[in-house]
Amino acid sequence: MSKPLPQPNVVTRHFWSSCKDGRFEFQHCESCGHNQFPPRLSCTACHGADLGWRPSSGRGTVYSFTAVHRAPLESFKADVPYVIAIVALEEGVRAMMNLRGVDPEAVSIGMPVELFFEPTGGDYPLPQARPR
Amino acid sequence: MASKAVITGVADTAVGKVEGSTSLGLQAEAAAAAVADAGLSLGDIDGVLCAYSFTEPHLMLSSVVSEFLGIMPSYSIAVQAGGATACAQVMQAAALIEAGICRHVLAVCGDNRLTGMSRDKAVAALSEVGHAQFERPYGIGIPAAYALVARRYMHDYGVTPEHLAGVAVATRKHAMRNPKAQMRELITLEDVARSKPIATPLRLLDCCLISDGGAAVVISAADAARDTRKRGIDILGAGQMNTHEHIIASPSLTDFGCKQSSAQAFGRAGVKPADIDVAEIYDSFTITLLAELESIGFFARGEAGPAILAGALDLDGPLPCNTHGGLLSYAHSGAAGGMFHVVEAVRQLRGEATGRQVAAPELAFVHGDGGILSAHCSLVLGRN
Numbered sequence: 201m202s203k204p205l206p207q208p209n210v211v212t213r214h215f216w217s218s219c220k221d222g223r224f225e226f227q228h229c230e231s232c233g234h235n236q237f238p239p240r241l242s243c244t245a246c247h248g249a250d251l252g253w254r255p256s257s258g259r260g261t262v263y264s265f266t267a268v269h270r271a272p273l274e275s276f277k278a279d280v281p282y283v284i285a286i287v288a289l290e291e292g293v294r295a296m297m298n299l300r301g302v303d304p305e306a307v308s309i310g311m312p313v314e315l316f317f318e319p320t321g322g323d324y325p326l327p328q329a330r331p332r
Numbered sequence: 333m334a335s336k337a338v339i340t341g342v343a344d345t346a347v348g349k350v351e352g353s354t355s356l357g358l359q360a361e362a363a364a365a366a367v368a369d370a371g372l373s374l375g376d377i378d379g380v381l382c383a384y385s386f387t388e389p390h391l392m393l394s395s396v397v398s399e400f401l402g403i404m405p406s407y408s409i410a411v412q413a414g415g416a417t418a419c420a421q422v423m424q425a426a427a428l429i430e431a432g433i434c435r436h437v438l439a440v441c442g443d444n445r446l447t448g449m450s451r452d453k454a455v456a457a458l459s460e461v462g463h464a465q466f467e468r469p470y471g472i473g474i475p476a477a478y479a480l481v482a483r484r485y486m487h488d489y490g491v492t493p494e495h496l497a498g499v500a501v502a503t504r505k506h507a508m509r510n511p512k513a514q515m516r517e518l519i520t521l522e523d524v525a526r527s528k529p530i531a532t533p534l535r536l537l538d539c540c541l542i543s544d545g546g547a548a549v550v551i552s553a554a555d556a557a558r559d560t561r562k563r564g565i566d567i568l569g570a571g572q573m574n575t576h577e578h579i580i581a582s583p584s585l586t587d588f589g590c591k592q593s594s595a596q597a598f599g600r601a602g603v604k605p606a607d608i609d610v611a612e613i614y615d616s617f618t619i620t621l622l623a624e625l626e627s628i629g630f631f632a633r634g635e636a637g638p639a640i641l642a643g644a645l646d647l648d649g650p651l652p653c654n655t656h657g658g659l660l661s662y663a664h665s666g667a668a669g670g671m672f673h674v675v676e677a678v679r680q681l682r683g684e685a686t687g688r689q690v691a692a693p694e695l696a697f698v699h700g701d702g703g704i705l706s707a708h709c710s711l712v713l714g715r716n
Contacts, residue, residue: 203469204464204468204469206464206465206466206469207465208465212465216465237466238465263585264480264483264487266479266480266482266532266534267529267532268473268531270473270475271473272455272472272476274452276471281529281532284476284531286579286585295466295580296463296470296580304532309484309487320469326469
């Protein structure tokens with residue numbers, strides 16, 4: 201069984217298409233100014249529907265992380281230990297990513313990271329993070 | 333005719349590895365035993381609240397269970413709130429009774445997750461609660477999601493791996509007094525520290541069990557409870573809070589809805605955390621219990637860990653907690669895992685917890701959380 205891959209839908213298609221172009225875009229509420237991720241149909245702060253897209257600088261810090269030693273699916277078993285981080289992007293949104301290119305023992309909360317796009321077996325690359 | 337709701341019957345089946353068990357069979361066995369414990373017959377049940385099953389999933393599980401039991405309830409529905417399900421079933425049952433809709437409600441859960449599916453399949457099935465597009469492609473599972481909470485909580489409040497290990501050791505100590513518990517061998521802080529890493533900082537002994545087992549509770553109208561076998565246990569207060577589902581959407585990694593759900597339950601009961609004599613609180617992971625104890629207000633932030641190492645949760649401590657052995661050492665079989673906490677609270681209040689009885693408790697607190705600390709339901713129960 202292969203790894204789960206993103207299946208874009210009407211709410212997320214713009215996000216995944218931007219990833220193909222090398223941009224991580226989050227939603228910005230034109231009414232109240234709230235930034236949000238993952239994408240939704242309305243603003244989670246004011247519930248307005250006037251949402252636009254903004255690109256992230258790609259810079260952020262590690263908000264929390266874990267090194268996974270027991271993979272939940274067969275398709276991840278070859279990767280252990282792999283790091284899952286919640287990355288806080290400069291623009292105030294958080295996203296889950298794998299932290300690549302770093303010894304799991306060397307990761308700490310607050311560590312500066314940058315985004316990059318990792319090819320997958322599917323149509324869209326995955327946003328991932330590495331130390332900067 | 334509306335009436336106050338009381339718990340009149342409780343039961344759980346054998347737990348752990350129950351060879352030959354089925355989800356439906358465990359539910360039926362627990363249901364019949366809880367109804368018998370109340371001194372009622374299945375025909376008295378006019379409301380059925382079921383949960384969900386991994387091994388025998390069905391779109392209408394509540395109808396399936398009622399059909400299997402041979403009853404025709406006038407109210408029947410399934411509840412799905414992960415680990416908050418059992419408490420939510422009790423809260424819902426109380427609301428149905430207080431609204432005058434039902435007289436005797438059966439809340440039942442059960443699943444054979446240990447013998448009915450492989451450990452790999454159970455772990456994989458649970459990982460499906462991750463966000464399909466923004467979590468699952470990264471290899472998230474339930475332990476990893478709780479590990480993200482643990483890491484941030486430890487960072488913000490000075491919690492150490494030893495504090496987490498203390499939760500596992502204290503819970504095991506309780507399970508050792510309970511002949512029914514799945515895990516009864518003594519463990520030490522060193523054993524936890526040496527157990528294999530699952531998702532750092534969580535190790536195997538920081539994680540709950542995978543078990544077979546069923547549990548059921550009968551909730552009755554107080555005026556209808558006069559004919560029941562045992563003194564009813566009052567549902568003094570209940571509360572819920574739901575803040576998110578996926579960990580990436582959680583408003584915080586250190587502050588959770590248990591704060592509001594418990595505040596509602598305490599407020600409705602007119603009591604405060606310090607009044608509680610025995611607590612049965614969801615412990616899917618060691619961090620779950622530690623974070624909930626502090627968020628609910630039983631301990632100040634950062635103080636539960638040292639207090640637990642000093643014996644705070646022991647039978648003779650200031651807050652005996654998870655006296656049956658919890659999800660960490662008694663059993664965890666899906667929604668029934670949370671129902672074991674309810675059943676134990678009632679047994680403690682009735683004075684039936686042989687070998688592990690807290691001295692004359694009058695007030696019990698029960699809490700369940702589902703998802704990744706997403707859905708919370710709290711109950712305050714009392715001996716009338």
